[in-house]
Every structure is written in structure tokens, then in C-alpha cells.
Amino acid sequence: MLKLFKNRLFIGAMCLLLAGVLAFVFLPRLYSAQASTVEIVKLKQTVEYGTIITDDMLTVVEVGSYGLPDNVVRNESEIVGLVAGGNIYVGEYLWRDRFMTAETFAETETKSDLGLSEGTYLLTIGLPTESSGVAGILRAGDVVDVYGYTEGENGTVTVSESLTAVTVYEVLNSELVSLDKIDAKLMANPDADSSDYDLAPAYVVFIVNEQQAKMLIGLEKEESLHLTLREAGE
Numbered sequence: 001m002l003k004l005f006k007n008r009l010f011i012g013a014m015c016l017l018l019a020g021v022l023a024f025v026f027l028p029r030l031y032s033a034q035a036s037t038v039e040i041v042k043l044k045q046t047v048e049y050g051t052i053i054t055d056d057m058l059t060v061v062e063v064g065s066y067g068l069p070d071n072v073v074r075n076e077s078e079i080v081g082l083v084a085g086g087n088i089y090v091g092e093y094l095w096r097d098r099f100m101t102a103e104t105f106a107e108t109e110t111k112s113d114l115g116l117s118e119g120t121y122l123l124t125i126g127l128p129t130e131s132s133g134v135a136g137i138l139r140a141g142d143v144v145d146v147y148g149y150t151e152g153e154n155g156t157v158t159v160s161e162s163l164t165a166v167t168v169y170e171v172l173n174s175e176l177v178s179l180d181k182i183d184a185k186l187m188a189n190p191d192a193d194s195s196d197y198d199l200a201p202a203y204v205v206f207i208v209n210e211q212q213a214k215m216l217i218g219l220e221k222e223e224s225l226h227l228t229l230r231e232a233g234e
Contacts, residue, residue, distance in 0.1 A: 036064070036065045036066070037062045037063060037064055037065060038062070038063065038064075038065040038068065038074065039060050039061070039062055039063075039074065040060070040061060040063055040068070040072050040073065040074050040093070040094075041058050041059070041060055041061075041073045041074065041075065041076050041078070041079070041094055042058070042059055042060075042061050042090075042091065042092070042093075042094060043057055043058060043059075043088060043089070043090050043091075043092070043094065044056075044057055044058065044059050044090065045057055045090060046087070046088065046089045046090055047084045047087070047088050048084065048087050049084055049085065049086050049087055050083060050084065050105065051083065051084045052081065052082070052083055052102070053079050053080055053081065053082050053083070053084065053099065054080065054081075055076060055080055058076050058079075058080070060076070069093075069095075071095050071096050071097065072093050072094065072095065072096075073094040073095070073096055078096065079094065079096070079099045081102075082099035082100060082101060082102075083099065083100050083101070083102055083104075083105040084098065084099060085097075085098050085099055085100050085105075086098060119209055119210070120207055120208065120209055121207075121208055121209070121210075121213060122169055122205055122206070122207060122208075123205070123206050123208050123212075123213045123216060123217070124172075124203050124204070124205045124206075125203065125204050125205075125206065125216050125217075125219075125220045125225065126202065126203055126220060127201055127202060127203065127204060127225070127227075128223040128224075128225060130200050130201060131226075132225060132226045132227060133171070133201035133202075133204060133227055134201075134227055134228070134229050136179075136199050136200060136201055137229065138168060138171050138179075138201055138204065138227065138229065139168070139171055139179060139180055139183070139232075139233060140168055140169060140170050140171060140178075140180050140233060141167070141168065141232075141233020142167075142168045142229060142230075142231065142232055142233045143165050143166065143167055143168070143229075143230045143231040143233070144165075144166055144168060144227045144228060144229055144230055145161060145163065145164050145165065145166070145227070145228045145230050146161075146162045146163040146164075146166055146215070146216065146219065146225065146226075146227060147159055147160065147161055147162060147225075147226045147227075147228065148160055148162045148219045148222070148224045148225065148226075149224050149226065150222075150224060159226075162215050162219060163212055163215055163216070164230070165230060165231075166206050166207075166208065166212060166216075167206065167207045168204055168205070168206060168207075168233070169205040169206060169207050170204075170205040171201050171203070171204055171205075172201070172202060172203040172204075172205070173198040173199065173200055173201065173202050173203075174198060174200065174202040175198060176203065177198070179199060179201065182197045182198075182199060185197070204227070
């Protein structure tokens with residue numbers, strides 16, 4: 001009985017000690033943290049994607065610091081001169097990763113204008129012959145399949161499909177002039193003689209991913225590249 005009483009007394013003492021820690025240490029600190037405030041930056045007006053942030057668009061407000069993420073903008077100097085990476089509305093928290101430098105924005109827009117998404121590139125490939133580039137028919141926007149071929153020791157030729165549905169960005173002649181631009185000149189001047197222009201394809205600029213780029217570069221080096229038209233562009 002005495003042992004049981006001592007155990008209960010010990011447990012009761014520990015409960016009182018724990019309650020004291022909660023009441024006089026943990027809870028006051030928690031309430032203090034919740035009551036503390038910090039200044040952050042917010043917008044006075046809604047800004048659209050591509051807007052350069054200026055001082056007059058911003059205001060400093062006081063909010064509770066408890067639970068506030070680290071990447072919230074707390075100083076106007078952090079984003080003044082940067083470009084909005086999306087539409088941002090009045091009252092929203094401003095996250096640093098929603099803004100970019102003017103240079104980064106320009107690169108993003110250029111890539112978008114070229115029809116490039118993340119992970120795609122422009123690659124220029126020289127054609128081994130005119131016929132390998134669909135004999136001058138190929139134009140920007142066309143979609144092609146790419147074949148490679150190898151010659152055996154006994155003279156046999158093995159042809160294999162290397163890539164499918166690759167988009168053509170531009171077709172150039174030997175002087176690096178766009179065939180589409182030459183077509184436009186001829187349409188604008190019906191009396192012009194097409195024989196005065198070089199319409200033979202010499203280079204094709206493709207929109208590719210990394211794997212496609214490696215394959216095309218290898219075929220170009222081996223001079224074994226041949227294109228077939230899968231779909232004509234609009």
C-alpha cells in the first residue's frame with residue numbers, strides 16, 4: 001500500500017511539474033510569438049504578368065509573424081525593378097519566386113515566341129543532299145519523320161526510322177536565307193522570276209528535345225539523314 005501511495009505521489013508531482021512548465025514557460029512563449037508582428041510588402045494594385053514593379057505599386061503592412069513563411073517579401077527593395085511572373089492581386093502575400101529579372105523575362109518571352117516550351121531547343125542541321133530535305137517542298141511548321149541509313153560491305157543499304165513527328169522551325173538555303181521569306185517576296189511580286197532565287201534547301205532548323213538533338217547531330221555527322229513529310233504546316 002505504501003509503495004502504491006508513493007507511486008501515485010510521484011506521478012502527481014510529475015503532472016504538477018509538467019503543468020507548471022506548460023503554464024509558465026511554453027504557453028507564454030507561444031502567446032508571445034503569436035502576438036509579435038512583422039512588416040511585409042503587399043501590392044496597392046493588381047499587376048499583370050510582365051509588369052515591372054515600381055515603388056508606387058507597393059505598400060508596407062504589419063502582420064503577425066507566427067507561421068509566416070520565410071520567402072514572403074519583407075522589403076520593397078527585394079522586388080523593385082523585377083518583373084511579375086504572373087498576375088498578382090491586391091492583398092496577396094508576395095513570394096520572392098513570383099518575380100524575375102528583366103533578362104530572365106526576356107529570355108522566357110523569346111522562347112515562348114519561338115514556340116519553345118521548357119526542355120526544347122532550336123537545332124540547325126545541314127542536309128547532305130537536296131532530296132534529303134523533301135526536294136525543296138519543306139517549309140516552317142511542317143512535321144517530318146527522320147530516317148537514317150547505313151551501307152553494308154556488300155553494297156546493301158539498311159534504312160531505319162530514327163525519329164518521328166519532329167517540327168520544322170525554319171528552312172534555309174546555302175546563303176542562310178529563309179525559304180519562307182523568299183516565298184513571301186515572290187507572292188508580293190508576281191512578275192518576279194523564281195529562278196533568280198535560291199530555293200534549294202541546305203539547312204533545316206528543328207524544334208527538338210535533348211534526345212532528338214543528339215540523334216540528329218549523329219545522323220548529320222554520318223551524312224545519313226533523310227526526311228519524309230508527315231504533316232504540312234498551316
